[in-house]
Amino acid sequence: MxxxxxxxxxxxxxxxxxxxxxxxxxxxxxxxxxxxxxxxxxxxxxxxxxxxxxxxxxxxxxxxxxxxxxxxxxxxxxxxxxxxxxxxxxxxxxxxxxxxxxxxxxxxxxxxxxxxxxxxxxxxxxxxxxxxxxxxxxxxxxxxxxxxxxxxxxxxxxxxxxxxxxxxxxxxEMEPCWVTVMQTATPVPLPDVEIGAHPHLRRITHNSAKPGRSRQGIYVLQASTAWSQNHLEEPPAEIGEQMRQFWLDCRPPARDSQILFCHRWRYGFTRQxxxxxxxxxxxxxxxxxxxxxxxxxxxxxxxxxxxxxxxxxxxxxxxx
Ligand SMILES: Cc1cc2nc3c(=O)[nH]c(=O)nc-3n(C[C@H](O)[C@H](O)[C@H](O)COP(=O)(O)OP(=O)(O)OC[C@H]3O[C@@H](n4cnc5c(N)ncnc54)[C@H](O)[C@@H]3O)c2cc1C
CATH class of the missing domain: 3.50.50.60 (FAD/NAD(P)-binding domain)
Known part of the structure; x- marks a missing residue:
């Protein structure tokens, strides 16, 4: 068999x-x-x-x-x-x-x-x-x-x-999720995981804080479902800039942050x-x-x- x-x-x-x-x-x-x-x-x-x-x-x-x-x-x-x-x-x-x-x-x-x-x-x-x-x-x-x-x-x-x-x-039914990965040159005093820091961001995770990661200052920004749905077909470069702005709105000290990459999950989460x-x-x-x-x-x-x-x-x- x-x-x-x-x-x-x-x-x-x-x-x-x-x-x-x-x-x-x-x-x-x-x-x-x-x-x-x-x-x-x-x-x-x-x-x-x-x-x-x-x-x-x-x-x-x-x-x-x-x-x-x-x-x-x-x-x-x-x-x-x-x-x-x-x-x-x-x-x-x-x-x-x-x-x-x-x-x-x-x-x-x-x-x-x-x-x-x-x-x-x-x-x-x-x-x-x-x-x-x-x-x-x-x-x-x-x-x-x-x-x-x-x-x-x-x-x-x-x-x-x-x-x-x-x-x-x-x-x-499934729903999308845009993700943007940022890196900061200087450490930012943030929690490891932040939920709902901005109306368009569902979660920010400090990738570098997890066990076994060596690179410092990497943050993964997950957009809200509604925002991801409304911007589903936009080019990744534009998505990255907009999500970077959300991050700056809620975390002003992170001004030196750079966008590393964006990823669109068309079928990110189950809705129904x-x-x-x-x-x-x-x-x-x-x-x-x-x-x-x-x-x-x-x-x-x-x-x-x-x-x-x-x-x-x-x-x-x-x-x-
Ligand atoms: C940004 C994000 C954050 C999340 N956070 C959490 C969390 O904190 N906690 C949690 O529990 N869950 C979280 N989830 C949900 C979790 O990732 C999923 O529930 C789980 O991984 C789904 O596993 P799966 O095997 O059902 O599907 P998938 O992981 O989607 O696996 C399906 C696979 O099929 C492959 N595939 C598709 N079409 C074809 C084809 N035609 N031929 C061959 N291969 C194909 C794909 O490449 C993929 O590897 C998150 C999801 C996303 C997107």
């Missing part, structure tokens, strides 16, 4: 790892150069900057166990940031990947056959198996089962052969979740998972991937 998993974010890596541990040969694809998805990091002059989820909480003991049983402390650290503003309970103490967010998915997928830089654009039935094609419409191979771990709007085009399944995704842990069609041997099934956090992505693995293996909850 073999399986193709498309999408190497937390959901895809979780289901891939659990199936591989259960003896199924998994091939994991991602369109990006590495893993992580929205648990993203970019290399910057020898250091790493996390421009997706900067950290994540773990409310469920089973999530703590999953992480701690599979990840060394050199890859996963706990962080208790100094916080200003209203935060969720799971942000008071959280996990961070070391030396970057995506170290977590990178370590989790180690036993799995990973094919990065491969965008899957088409699925086709081949008897009882599934064939996958890339963006040049070249055949990637065929598998007994296929699992899509992509944001719902990116999964839908792959479900052309299964319109009823595609329709189930129609209720899911599916309300079901995952989707699995046993007869067709196809399934879907992702944070959007349950919520908008890394833990939701993990739980969705876990549930899909249980469905595929037909396992009682306790065994996985």
């Amino acid at each position: 073999n399986a193709a998993v498309v999408g190497a974010g937390m959901a895809g890596v979780t289901v891939a790892r659990l199936l591989q541990e259960a003896g199924i040969a998994v091939t994991l694809f991602d369109k990006s150069k590495g893993s992580g998805g929205r648990l993203a990091s970019r290399q910057w002059h020898g250091d790493w900057i996390d421009h997706g989820a900067p950290y994540f909480g773990a409310e469920q003991p089973a999530f703590h166990r999953f992480l701690r049983q599979r990840l060394a402390s050199s890859v996963l650290a706990t962080w208790q940031p100094g916080i200003a503003g209203l935060v969720a309970a799971d942000e008071q103490s959280c996990y961070v990947g070391v030396p970057r967010s995506s170290a977590v998915t990178r370590a989790l997928l180690a036993p799995v056959c990973f094919q990065p830089a491969t965008r899957v654009t088409r699925l086709q039935r081949d008897g009882s198996r599934w064939q996958l094609f890339n963006d040049g419409d070249s055949l990637l191979g065929s598998w007994d089962l296929v699992l899509l771990a992509l944001p719902a709007p990116q999964a839908r085009p792959l479900l052309a052969a299964l319109p009823a399944l595609a329709t189930q995704l129609a209720s899911v 979740a599916l309300g079901q842990a995952c989707l699995w069609q046993a007869a067709e041997r196809i399934g879907l998972c992702g944070d959007w099934c349950l919520g908008r956090r890394v833990e939701d992505a993990w739980l969705s991937g876990l549930n899909l693995a249980r469905q595929v293996l037909g396992s009682p909850a306790a065994t996985l």
Whole structure:
């Protein structure tokens, strides 16, 4: 039995790892150069900057166990940031990947056959198996089962052969998020995490304050949903200048700050979740998972991937 998993974010890596541990040969694809998805990091002059989820909480003991049983402390650290503003309970103490967010998915997928830089654009039935094609419409191979771990709007085009399944995704809504990364030459007296410092900024995170980062003075500015939506198609250079101004409005001492880069997350967060842990069609041997099934956090992505693995293996909850 073999399986193709498309999408190497937390959901895809979780289901891939659990199936591989259960003896199924998994091939994991991602369109990006590495893993992580929205648990993203970019290399910057020898250091790493996390421009997706900067950290994540773990409310469920089973999530703590999953992480701690599979990840060394050199890859996963706990962080208790100094916080200003209203935060969720799971942000008071959280996990961070070391030396970057995506170290977590990178370590989790180690036993799995990973094919990065491969965008899957088409699925086709081949008897009882599934064939996958890339963006040049070249055949990637065929598998007994296929699992899509992509944001719902990116999964839908792959479900052309299964319109009823595609329709189930129609209720899911996702919202964008612009991110701008700044560097200051001189230290700024800021908390590690600041929520709602400016009406158009959802959060400012001091990347350099996280465990295992060496470069000083790097701040990641996350725009509010409303502002991101209203400026979705603007060029990154203009976005960066506007977000820099928000930062100066609320932090005047940071006048010497420079913009390092901007990133647009078109499908940054779930607005309306599916309300079901995952989707699995046993007869067709196809399934879907992702944070959007349950919520908008890394833990939701993990739980969705876990549930899909249980469905595929037909396992009682306790065994996985
Ligand atoms: C700026 C930002 C800040 C956040 N902060 C937090 C936080 O503080 N705490 C928290 O818990 N969560 C946070 N989140 C949310 C969290 O990042 C997500 O809930 C979680 O990472 C989603 O994981 P996933 O596996 O479901 O999807 P993704 O991480 O989106 O993974 C999907 C993967 O599929 C790949 N892909 C897409 N299409 C294709 C294709 N056709 N072929 C091949 N590969 C494809 C993508 O490249 C991606 O790697 C944040 C998100 C953003 C954007």
